[in-house]
Amino acid sequence: MAEPLKVALAGLGTVGGGVIRLLDANRALIERRAGRPIEIVAVSARDRNKDRGVDITRFQWVDDMTALAEIEGVDAVVELIGGSDGPALTLARKTLGAGKAFITANKAMIAHHGLSLAQVADAQDIPLKFEAAVAGGIPVIKGIREGAAANEITRVYGILNGTCNYILTTMEKDGRDFTEVLGEAQALGYAESDPSFDIDGVDAAHKLSILASLSFGSALTFDGVATTGIRNVIAADISEAQALGFRVRLVGLAEEGEAGLFQRVHPCLVPMSHPLAHVTGSLNAVVAEGNFVGRLFFQGAGAGDGPTASAVVADLIDVARNEYGPAFAMPVESLAHPERADSGERTGRYFLRLTVEDRAGVLAEIATAMRDAGVSIESFIQRGVKEDGGALIVLVTHACPERCVTDALKRMQGSSSLTGSPMLMHILDL
Ligand SMILES: NC(=O)c1ccc[n+]([C@@H]2O[C@H](COP(=O)([O-])OP(=O)(O)OC[C@H]3O[C@@H](n4cnc5c(N)ncnc54)[C@H](O)[C@@H]3O)[C@@H](O)[C@H]2O)c1
Ligand SMILES: N[C@@H](CCO)C(=O)O
C-alpha cells in the first residue's frame, strides 16, 4: 500500500471538527481517489478536554500548536485556528520553513500575508493551499485557478459572506431590522470570532482580494478594497428595493481594465433578473467572466462545518496526489502590479434613501442638489413615516459617474431637512 499522507491539525472548532468527521466518513473513497490514505496523526487546540463529538484520543495531542510543524513524519499541516497574525501565521511560517505542505481556511491571513507565504512555498515547490478560505465549500479557487486558467478574466464578483447574506435575506423575508436578525446569524456558527468582520464587510474583502489576485494575475492588495458593510441597511431599504424590482445583497466586486484595478465590497441593489438576487440564506455565489468561457456562476455553501471541511480535504487530496502548483497560479514575481482605479469615474445607476422632514421646500432642496451635481432622476418614491411625522424618500438615478452622486450628497450635508444619514447603494447592472 502507498505511504499515507500524514497530517497535523491545528484548531478543533467548527471546521476542524468537520475535517475529522469527513475523513472518518469517507475514508475508503478518499484513499481510492487520492491514491493513498490521508491520516491525521496529531492535533492541537486551546482545550484538550472539550467534548467535540469526535474522538481525538487516537491522535497525538500537542499543547503548543506551532510545534505541529516540527513533528517528524508529518507531511502536511492544516491550520483552522483563524486570525491574520499570531499563532496561525507563526505556524504557517514554521511549516513552510520545515518544507511541509500548508493548508488553511484562514482568509484573513492569506489576504494579509498570502504573497509572502507563497514566495516561501513556491521557492521550495511546497503546496500552500487555501480553497476553504474563499466561499467555503464552493470550489471557486480551483475553478478560477485551474478550470478557467486559459482565460483572461476581467471581472469577478459575488456574495462572499454567508452571515451577511443570511441577515439580508431574513430581513427581506420577515421585514425585520438588522439588529434583531444579527444574533440569530451569529448562533448559526458561520460568524467570524470578531463579528464586525462579517457585518462591516471585512471578511468579504479578504475573500475578494484573494479572488482578484487569482483572476487577474495581479499581486494581492487587501488594502486596495474599498469596504462598506450592511450596518446601515434598514428594513425599508429592502422593501423599497423590492418594490422597484431589486434585492439587496452585500456584493464584492473586482474589475481590471484600462482604469486600473477596482476592488469594492458594498451593499448593492441586484435586479431580480440576475442570478445573485436568488442566492438566499447563508449561501455564497461567485461570478467570473472569462474572455473565452463567458460567464461562470458558482454557487453553494460558503460556510459551515461540512462544506468548509469538504474544501480543506479536497486540498489535502491534491497534496496526496502531488497535484499542485504555485499558490497564486503563477510565481509571485510574475504577478502584475496595476494602479488602483478611481471609483469616482465609475458609471452606474444609484439607489438613494433619505429620511426628511415633511414640509414645503424639502423636495425642491433635494432636486436642486441633484440638478447642481448633474444627476438625473429615473424614479422617485415618497412615503409618510407615521412614527415621526417625517417622510422617507427613495430615488433611483439614471447612470452617471459616482462622483456626481457623492457630490449631490455633499450638497445636502448638514441640511436641517434631513432627519437621518442618507443611504447610497449601487445598482448592479451586470
Ligand atoms: N466556520 C466556518 O464556516 C468557516 C468557513 C470558512 C472558513 N473558516 C475559517 O476557518 C478558521 C476556523 O474557523 P472555525 O469556525 O472553525 O473557528 P472556531 O472558533 O470554531 O475554532 C477555532 C479553533 O482554534 C482554536 N484556537 C483559536 N485560537 C487559538 C489560539 N490562539 N491558540 C490555540 N488554539 C486556538 C480553538 O480552540 C478552536 O479549536 C478561521 O480562519 C475561519 O475564518 C470558517
Ligand atoms: N464568516 C464567514 C465564514 C465563511 O468564511 C461567513 O459568514 O461567510
Ligand code: NA
Ligand atoms: Na472555496
